[in-house]
Amino acid sequence: MRGESLRVSEVFSSIQGEGPSVGTPSVFVRLQGCSVGCTWCDTKYSWDAERGEERALERLLQQVKGAGPQNVVVTGGEPLEHPALGPLVQGLHVLPRRIEVETAGIAVPGDLPVDQWNVSLKLAHSGVPSERRLVAPAIERFRGIVQGQHIARDVEIAQCSDKRLVEALNAAACKYFGQQQQDAPRLSGRVHYATSR
Numbered sequence: 001m002r003g004e005s006l007r008v009s010e011v012f013s014s015i016q017g018e019g020p021s022v023g024t025p026s027v028f029v030r031l032q033g034c035s036v037g038c039t040w041c042d043t044k045y046s047w048d049a050e051r052g053e054e055r056a057l058e059r060l061l062q063q064v065k066g067a068g069p070q071n072v073v074v075t076g077g078e079p080l081e082h083p084a085l086g087p088l089v090q091g092l093h094v095l096p097r098r099i100e101v102e103t104a105g106i107a108v109p110g111d112l113p114v115d116q117w118n119v120s121l122k123l124a125h126s127g128v129p130s131e132r133r134l135v136a137p138a139i140e141r142f143r144g145i146v147q148g149q150h151i152a153r154d155v156e157i158a159q160c161s162d163k164r165l166v167e168a169l170n171a172a173a174c175k176y177f178g179q180q181q182q183d184a185p186r187l188s189g190r191v192h193y194a195t196s197r
């Protein structure tokens with residue numbers, strides 16, 4: 001970890017606004033760089049991996065530590081494309097902090113001490129070709145993480161259409177939140193499911 005540096009878009013404290021930890025005071029670490037290219041993306045300033053600010057990992061960890069909240073949300077950009085995601089997560093784990101990582105789920109995640117993956121698969125209305133936004137090995141890996149927590153044994157994701165994907169992930173979300181499917185939040189606009197260790 002010593003000497004590692006990474007490109008950061010911004011670091012700020014706020015309240016987690018979505019998912020199982022909604023309402024939790026959190027430090028958000030927005031990493032720079034995303035190649036997905038959703039047409040409606042509201043953080044296009046985070047796309048270019050060369051922009052943002054180069055920051056020493058040790059300095060970033062001290063900044064997070066000084067911010068106060070125990071929950072850290074690593075977001076982007078696309079964290080799974082960031083070369084220093086592993087060292088960052090390991091460093092946060094050592095602090096220690098509870099770690100969430102927000103991702104579009106377009107790459108196979110490493111074996112990292114992430115407490116909660118917030119996976120938001122992109123649908124056709126993102127304008128991104130399906131082969132770039134629905135990567136079967138990555139989805140399978142996240143499904144494995146979910147299954148390991150006995151949340152969604154019956155999710156069938158590989159090679160399904162967007163509609164089936166939404167239905168499958170809605171079912172998974174219902175199980176996660178312990179709700180009946182009809183009571184679950186509608187997820188068709190933004191497929192979002194989360195896992196916790």
Ligand code: SF4
Binds near residue numbers: 034041043046076
């Ligand atoms: S994956 Fe996220 S950061 Fe990347 S373009 Fe889509 S919405 Fe924006």
